[in-house]
Amino acid sequence: MTLKLHTGSTTAAFKMTGSIYTLTTLELHTTNPADITTQLETMTRKAPNFFQQTPVIIALESLTAELTTEQSTIDLFKLRHSLQQFGLYLIAVRGGQEKDRQAAMLAGIPWLPSPKQQDKSSHQDEKTDSNVVMIQSQTTSQAAKCQNDTVQQVTDKKTTLIEQPVRSGQQIYAEGDLVITSPVSSGAELLAGGNIHVYGPLRGRALAGVNGNSEARIFCLQFEAELISINGQYKMLSASSDTDNLWGSSVIVALNNQSLHIKKL
Amino acid sequence: MARIIVVTSGKGGVGKTTTSASIATGLALKGHRTVVIDFDVGLRNLDLLMGCERRVVYDFVNVINGEAELHQALIRDKRTENLSILPASQTRDKEALTFEGVEKVLNLLAKDFEFIVCDSPAGIEHGALMALYFADEAIITTNPEVSSVRDSDRILGILQSKSRRAKENLEPVKEHLLVTRYNPERVTRGEMLNITDVEEILAIPLIGVIPESSSVLKASNQGVPVICNNETDAGQAYSDVVSRFLGENLPHRFLEANRKGFLQRMFGGIG
Ligand SMILES: Nc1ncnc2c1ncn2[C@@H]1O[C@H](COP(=O)(O)OP(=O)(O)OP(=O)(O)O)[C@@H](O)[C@H]1O
Ligand SMILES: [Mg+2]
Numbered sequence: 001m002t003l004k005l006h007t008g009s010t011t012a013a014f015k016m017t018g019s020i021y022t023l024t025t026l027e028l029h030t031t032n033p034a035d036i037t038t039q040l041e042t043m044t045r046k047a048p049n050f051f052q053q054t055p056v057i058i059a060l061e062s063l064t065a066e067l068t069t070e071q072s073t074i075d076l077f078k079l080r081h082s083l084q085q086f087g088l089y090l091i092a093v094r095g096g097q098e099k100d101r102q103a104a105m106l107a108g109i110p111w112l113p114s115p116k117q118q119d120k121s122s123h124q125d126e127k128t129d130s131n132v133v134m135i136q137s138q139t140t141s142q143a144a145k146c147q148n149d150t151v152q153q154v155t156d157k158k159t160t161l162i163e164q165p166v167r168s169g170q171q172i173y174a175e176g177d178l179v180i181t182s183p184v185s186s187g188a189e190l191l192a193g194g195n196i197h198v199y200g201p202l203r204g205r206a207l208a209g210v211n212g213n214s215e216a217r218i219f220c221l222q223f224e225a226e227l228i229s230i231n232g233q234y235k236m237l238s239a240s241s242d243t244d245n246l247w248g249s250s251v252i253v254a255l256n257n258q259s260l261h262i263k264k265l
Numbered sequence: 266m267a268r269i270i271v272v273t274s275g276k277g278g279v280g281k282t283t284t285s286a287s288i289a290t291g292l293a294l295k296g297h298r299t300v301v302i303d304f305d306v307g308l309r310n311l312d313l314l315m316g317c318e319r320r321v322v323y324d325f326v327n328v329i330n331g332e333a334e335l336h337q338a339l340i341r342d343k344r345t346e347n348l349s350i351l352p353a354s355q356t357r358d359k360e361a362l363t364f365e366g367v368e369k370v371l372n373l374l375a376k377d378f379e380f381i382v383c384d385s386p387a388g389i390e391h392g393a394l395m396a397l398y399f400a401d402e403a404i405i406t407t408n409p410e411v412s413s414v415r416d417s418d419r420i421l422g423i424l425q426s427k428s429r430r431a432k433e434n435l436e437p438v439k440e441h442l443l444v445t446r447y448n449p450e451r452v453t454r455g456e457m458l459n460i461t462d463v464e465e466i467l468a469i470p471l472i473g474v475i476p477e478s479s480s481v482l483k484a485s486n487q488g489v490p491v492i493c494n495n496e497t498d499a500g501q502a503y504s505d506v507v508s509r510f511l512g513e514n515l516p517h518r519f520l521e522a523n524r525k526g527f528l529q530r531m532f533g534g535i536g
Contacts, residue, residue, distance in 0.1 A: 165468050167422030168415055169389075183468050185418045203466075 060096030275416025277387030316488020
């Protein structure tokens with residue numbers, strides 16, 4: 001007898017809620033599978049565990065017209081397979097041309113429209129730096145207000161103040177600036193459209209300027225972050241990395257010329 | 266008003282059940298009417314540690330389902346006055362615990378007891394959520410190692426966002442840090458985190474440190490909560506925790522490696 005007992009009289013089979021997730025986006029600058037694989041190999045060599053079961057979106061907006069001619073269409077089946085070998089799970093294709101949308105459909109992969117066609121020029125710039133993985137928050141307009149308790153969505157564009165500790169597994173999203181007056185644990189994640197200030201130890205991840213703001217900065221009193229990112233440019237860190245003289249001190253992080261600069265305050 | 270205390274950790278095997286048994290016994294020894302509930306449905310352990318496994322007839326889930334009255338399921342402790350145990354079922358899964366059911370039982374218990382101690386299962390899923398949902402206070406049981414500290418941090422986040430007190434915007438659950446299985450020698454050798462590290466990361470007040478001790482396993486094999494053996498280090502450490510919980514201000518003990526033994530061996534007889 002394996003009858004399940006419900007004390008409530010009616011139990012819905014499911015509840016539908018909207019959620020906002022931060023997803024890793026790979027902006028392809030080439031359709032050549034070998035080039036993509038090579039870069040993934042380089043990245044996972046540095047941080048073998050970074051991509052364990054990470055869902056990714058591939059974005060096609062940065063591919064220039066001559067790269068997407070008929071003969072050089074990306075083979076989504078192949079790409080999906082090679083991503084998986086690195087622990088990346090392809091969950092959607094974004095942007096591109098009509099034929100890309102159809103290819104995605106054929107491969108059974110959801111297709112998403114490009115977000116507000118961001119200023120083309122910045123994408124052009126990124127082509128010069130081929131080591132960029134864009135991490136962007138997918139705040140699609142359809143996404144309903146988030147119901148998940150571990151994600152506190154705050155809509156005040158100006159400043160969001162959080163006074164309790166941000167614990168492992170918690171995520172805070174603020175559309176404007178985010179100010180935290182308590183410790184941020186490793187395994188916690190801060191996302192802000194604007195600046196992030198942490199008046200305490202920052203041990204988790206901090207992603208500032210997530211909606212395309214390169215001017216955003218990260219400030220903290222005790223720098224022990226796992227990852228920092230400004231407008232998609234990210235850096236993974238540990239006590240023994242090249243930033244070790246900054247480890248534990250008060251720092252400011254800014255984005256200059258497509259690279260992150262960490263300075264003592 | 267009864268105070269509901271959850272003993273929780275996230276990580277498994279850190280000493281939650283050992284702690285629940287000793288703290289509940291300690292509170293009862295101090296004259297407070299106390300009940301300890303096993304929320305680890307499917308893996309009941311608490312009755313073994315309390316030495317009453319042979320007396321289990323009905324359990325927590327039976328009461329929730331209306332298959333037994335609360336008084337039929339409650340087991341009065343033979344050793345300690347003022348103490349009762351509400352055992353878990355071994356034949357069900359954790360889904361058998363429902364919000365309404367747990368609330369109903371807690372409300373009934375609150376009429377007869379001053380303290381309700383909830384022994385949480387490991388993990389952050391349904392069973393653990395049920396155990397912490399109604400809590401007024403939480404004893405965050407943590408071993409001095411990175412993975413356990415990380416899981417405790419996770420549980421603290423859940424207490425802040427998913428407990429009844431959080432949902433109803435009441436005063437937050439009062440959090441206490443209990444470091445268990447603390448081994449000063451291994452800390453000195455750098456194999457374990459020290460108390461300051463753990464306190465710094467979790468940023469909640471420390472209520473006690475229980476040393477790693479062979480007396481714990483011995484006591485659990487005998488079905489006697491270790492707090493009853495007041496000549497043991499772990500027993501004394503648990504007694505201190507209970508006193509602090511009740512408001513006493515005691516210094517922490519058993520933090521230093523016991524160098525005396527070594528020195529005595531070296532200089533035995535002199536002085
Ligand atoms: N202070 C201690 N010194 C030595 N051993 C200990 C100590 N505390 C607990 N143990 C041992 O650790 C093991 C796990 O303890 P316990 O069952 O209390 O943990 P738990 O957190 O309830 O586990 P679970 O997550 O499985 O419910 C037992 O074998 C117990 O004897
Ligand atoms: Mg247990």
